[in-house]
Amino acid sequence: MSKEAAENILELAWIVPLICLVSAGVLTTLGRKLKEPWGGVVGVGAVGVAFLVTVVVFAALLSLPADQRVFEHVLFEWIPAGGFRIEAGFLVDPLSILWMLLVTGVGFVIHVYSLGYIAGDERYTTFFGQMNLFVASMLILVLGNNFLVLFVGWELVGACSYLLIGFWFKKIENSSAGNKAFFANRVGDFGFLVGLMLIFATVGSLDFDTVFGAAYASLGGGAGVPIALGTATAICLLLLVGVTGKSAQVPLYVWLADAMAGPTPVSALIHAATMVTAGVYLISRAHPLFALSEVSRAIVTFVGIGTAFYAATIALGQYRVKRVLAYSTISQLGYMIAAVGIGGAGYAAGVFHVISHGFFKALLFLGAGSLMHAMHGEEDMRRLGGLRKVMPWTAGLFLVGGLSISGIIPFSGFWSKDAILGALYESPESWGKIAWGIGLAAAFLTALYMFRTYFLTFTGDRSWGDEAHPHESPWVMVIPMLVLAVGTTLWGLADLPGSQWLHGFLEPTFGVFGGEAERWTGEVVLLLTAGLLVGVLGVATAYAVWSRATRERRISFGERIPAGAGMFWRKAYDVDAALEYGVRRPGWELTGVLATVDEDAIDRTVMGIGGGAKRAGRQLARLQNGSVRVYASVFLGGVVLIAAYVIVRGGAGL
Amino acid sequence: MEFLQTPPDPDAYIVLAVFLFSIGAVGFLVRRNAIVMFMCIELMLNAVNLSLVSFGRALSDLSGQILVFFVLVVAAAEVMVGLAILVAIFRRRARASADDMSSLKG
Numbered sequence: 001m002s003k004e005a006a007e008n009i010l011e012l013a014w015i016v017p018l019i020c021l022v023s024a025g026v027l028t029t030l031g032r033k034l035k036e037p038w039g040g041v042v043g044v045g046a047v048g049v050a051f052l053v054t055v056v057v058f059a060a061l062l063s064l065p066a067d068q069r070v071f072e073h074v075l076f077e078w079i080p081a082g083g084f085r086i087e088a089g090f091l092v093d094p095l096s097i098l099w100m101l102l103v104t105g106v107g108f109v110i111h112v113y114s115l116g117y118i119a120g121d122e123r124y125t126t127f128f129g130q131m132n133l134f135v136a137s138m139l140i141l142v143l144g145n146n147f148l149v150l151f152v153g154w155e156l157v158g159a160c161s162y163l164l165i166g167f168w169f170k171k172i173e174n175s176s177a178g179n180k181a182f183f184a185n186r187v188g189d190f191g192f193l194v195g196l197m198l199i200f201a202t203v204g205s206l207d208f209d210t211v212f213g214a215a216y217a218s219l220g221g222g223a224g225v226p227i228a229l230g231t232a233t234a235i236c237l238l239l240l241v242g243v244t245g246k247s248a249q250v251p252l253y254v255w256l257a258d259a260m261a262g263p264t265p266v267s268a269l270i271h272a273a274t275m276v277t278a279g280v281y282l283i284s285r286a287h288p289l290f291a292l293s294e295v296s297r298a299i300v301t302f303v304g305i306g307t308a309f310y311a312a313t314i315a316l317g318q319y320r321v322k323r324v325l326a327y328s329t330i331s332q333l334g335y336m337i338a339a340v341g342i343g344g345a346g347y348a349a350g351v352f353h354v355i356s357h358g359f360f361k362a363l364l365f366l367g368a369g370s371l372m373h374a375m376h377g378e379e380d381m382r383r384l385g386g387l388r389k390v391m392p393w394t395a396g397l398f399l400v401g402g403l404s405i406s407g408i409i410p411f412s413g414f415w416s417k418d419a420i421l422g423a424l425y426e427s428p429e430s431w432g433k434i435a436w437g438i439g440l441a442a443a444f445l446t447a448l449y450m451f452r453t454y455f456l457t458f459t460g461d462r463s464w465g466d467e468a469h470p471h472e473s474p475w476v477m478v479i480p481m482l483v484l485a486v487g488t489t490l491w492g493l494a495d496l497p498g499s500q501w502l503h504g505f506l507e508p509t510f511g512v513f514g515g516e517a518e519r520w521t522g523e524v525v526l527l528l529t530a531g532l533l534v535g536v537l538g539v540a541t542a543y544a545v546w547s548r549a550t551r552e553r554r555i556s557f558g559e560r561i562p563a564g565a566g567m568f569w570r571k572a573y574d575v576d577a578a579l580e581y582g583v584r585r586p587g588w589e590l591t592g593v594l595a596t597v598d599e600d601a602i603d604r605t606v607m608g609i610g611g612g613a614k615r616a617g618r619q620l621a622r623l624q625n626g627s628v629r630v631y632a633s634v635f636l637g638g639v640v641l642i643a644a645y646v647i648v649r650g651g652a653g654l
Numbered sequence: 655m656e657f658l659q660t661p662p663d664p665d666a667y668i669v670l671a672v673f674l675f676s677i678g679a680v681g682f683l684v685r686r687n688a689i690v691m692f693m694c695i696e697l698m699l700n701a702v703n704l705s706l707v708s709f710g711r712a713l714s715d716l717s718g719q720i721l722v723f724f725v726l727v728v729a730a731a732e733v734m735v736g737l738a739i740l741v742a743i744f745r746r747r748a749r750a751s752a753d754d755m756s757s758l759k760g
Contacts, residue, residue: 628691628752629683636679 001063009060010071013092016057016100017143019050020136027129034125040118043128044111047135051104058097069094069508072145072209079148086206091145095509098351099142099281106273106358107135109480113366114265116476117373127167131269134160138274142281147196147206150282154192154246157275158185164270165262177261184255188245195238202231208285215288227292236289236296239282240303247279248330249337250307254575256330260322264369267322271329272362277354280333283340284347287513291343298431300341305424305435305442308334312445316452317570321368321379324453325361327572328405331442332357338435339420342427344515348503349419352495356416359488360404366481367398370473371457375464381453385549386462391472393481395458400485402454406447407535415492417443418531422497422518425527440534447538455546463551497524667708674701686751688740692733699729 023046027039034042061069074089111131118127137160141153158181166178200206203214203225218226227235243249248256256276260267270276283290283300290297308331315327336357339350372379374391388395404411407418421443424436464470472478495502500517507514518524568574623634678697685691703722710718743755 626755628755629686632682636683 001060003064003068006060006063007071009057010092011073012053013057013071013073013100013143014075014090016050016053016104017136017139019046019053020132020139022046024129024133024136027125027132031123031126031129036119036124039125039128040115043125043132044108044115046132047104047108047111050135050139051101051108054097054100054104057092058101061092061094061097066504066508074145083204086146086148088149089145090143090149091208092143093509094506095281095284095351096142098355098506099277100139102277102355102358103135103138103142103273106362106484107131107138107269109483110265110268110273110362110366113268113369113477113480114263116474117265117369118263123167127164127263130160130163130167131265134164134269134274138278141278145208147199147208147211150285151192151196154242154278154282155189157278158182158189158246161185161259161270161275164266165259167262167266171261174261177255177258180258181255184252185245188242188252191238191241191245193242195235195242198231198235198238202227202235212286212288215292218292219288227289229293232289232292233296236286236293237299239286239289240296240300243279243282243300243337244303246282247276247333247337249279249303249334250310253307253311253330254579257323257326257572260320260326264322264365264372267326268362268365268369271325271365272358276329276333277336277358280336280340280350280354283337284351284509287340287343287347287510290341291513294429297341297343298429301338301424301429301431301435302341304334304337304339304341305438306334307331308338309438309442309445310334312442312449313569314572316445316449317572318449319381321371321381321384321453321457322365324449325364325368328364328446328450329357329361331446332361332405334442335417335420335439338439339423342424342429342432342435343513344423344427345503345518346420346423346427347510347514348495348500348506349416349423351506352419352502353416355494356404356412356488356491359484359491360401360411360413363397363401363481363484363488364405366477366484367394367401370394370477370481371398373473373477374470375468378464378468381456383463383465384457385460385464385551386458387470388458390470393472393478397478397481397485398458399454400488402450403539404488406450406539407443407531408447408539409532410489410492412488412491412494414532414535415495418528419495419497419518421531422524422527423515426523440530443531444534444538447535448542451539451542452546455542456549459547460549461551497528664708664712668705671701671705671708674698674704688743688752688755691752692736692740696729696733699725 023042027034027043030039061071064071070091070093072089072091074087076088077085078088079086111128114127114131118124121127134157137153137156139153141150141157144150144153162178162182165181166175169175169178196206199211203211205211214225214227215232218228218232241252244252256270259270262270290300311327311330311334315324315331318324318327332353336350336353339346339353368379370391371384371387371394374387374394375384378384400411404413407414421436421439424432424439426432497518498520503514503517571577675698678694678699678701681694681697682691685694703725706718706722706725708718710716747754
């Protein structure tokens, strides 16, 4: 492909989100008018075409020499307002193209799966419309060439998650889960927005080019407005607030577990392809800013790795399969955030893990969905068990996903998680090794909770009632899982130590910040072995404890736990209750006070002024009674008064 | 312009103007017939004209007299419009009492 041809193709990258956007518009407008299979066909087709176009764009980008693989194109002037000018444009570079491939690729597989999962739902067509909008929003987010376009995608993603989590809104739990997601995201988005304002106030622009140019300038290279250290730290921490909301990190992670209320493909889409990886993308994209402030990178790293460990401990206590997966996503996202927080080789490792996680988490979610499809929505592990015999495909594919997330060789989870742990360990930052230790402990917990879930669900005694008739899911649901399983098996090849294709591919984006490529050294082998051992240990422990769980044992699980601390742990450390007492109720009280102030003080004052003017007007209106002679008298009186005044003042001015 | 050299005493004219104006003003206020009210307005206008002319003479200033022309022209136009309105009202009501003409009030 010639350079010109490649650039012509790259110029059309904006078509990818547009396809999904148009399809979303058509599907949501037509709604019920489009009968069942066709709405799905359009929805799936749109994402499929978007994926194909993305692949073409990817090929075009690959055909360019490595140092020219950053392609920016301005589409139109969006907000021209004096000195404040925002252009809407897109940026195709290795980082954004990988995200586009993930979003459209995994998104497409999940869409296909939805054909089977959502079949027969009364809002079938709308569902696909909203799913398409979700994909389109995420594409806008990763394609934008400035922070404001990114922010539009960021907000759209939040809105879509609200719509889809509350898709079955007739049940109050579902719509309140949607609200919860929305609120937690609003808190984060507020931080993000303030961060953007601070960037604009400091640099005077929101274009990636200008802002990062300024960051480079502050590091001592190139021209631009230097950013002070304190400002850079503040910006990074405000961006981090946004990241904790969108990527479900401590302390704003609470919404993700409840997001399970949505249909399972939605969960898969949120967890694997869209939305939650946005935070990782943001930090990767804004890496020059984070490079300025070591403090903020340390905070990001520890928020990430702390979340990884914390969420893993919660996942271990859950009984519902999808809840385990939700906390596992929070935990895995923690790894990614920690990786991009520490920087260096961590950037490539984080991106590596994002895609790796996209494969195996989508696989696990689709597996859980397949399970619920078979068991009529039952997902409590205490009432499952022994399902391997009735649904061998689902069980086998779930096992692949489980092995991958647990970091067992040769699945991609092993390579990507160990890339992160390696980046933490080998980082020049002094705190890297502490983070590595926490990450290793979290890796053990990951293997443990994942295989606890697997064994309790698929092996041992069957603990479901006779009324359930589990069956293998239709092929339209199994084949997508198969594709994802192949993906998670092979994706590790993309960034093996020694070759590190991904690391090299991302170099145009991260440049000097990307760190050295990893080689096969004794230390690397040791680190990989440590990671693998921890995973194997976790699986083995899970096998010993849960693989032969009988029906009676399953039921007694809940009772064996000591009431106080145990329940506290099972209920995810009762954060919801803490939020209820610490945030919602004080907030409610405050709202009450404010409402009283508003009604009694502000409203009354305003209404009083208005009413006074009205009454005064009514009195004055009486003067205008239509009698010419009264008018004339008043007029005459006025003239006499003025004349008297002039005479008394001695005719001054006349 | 001989008369300008010996300005006469304007007192008598001004007194006359004051009387004329007072008659006009009082008449305007106490009478109800719109035509009479018009005549009263004319009285007031002419009283003012008279005082303008007198002062112009007394102060040897022609602008007082020029102003009178304007007043005459405007008064003529005003009377024409006013009488046209009166005729229109007469046709509808057959009365010319100003007190009845209050239907356009706010």
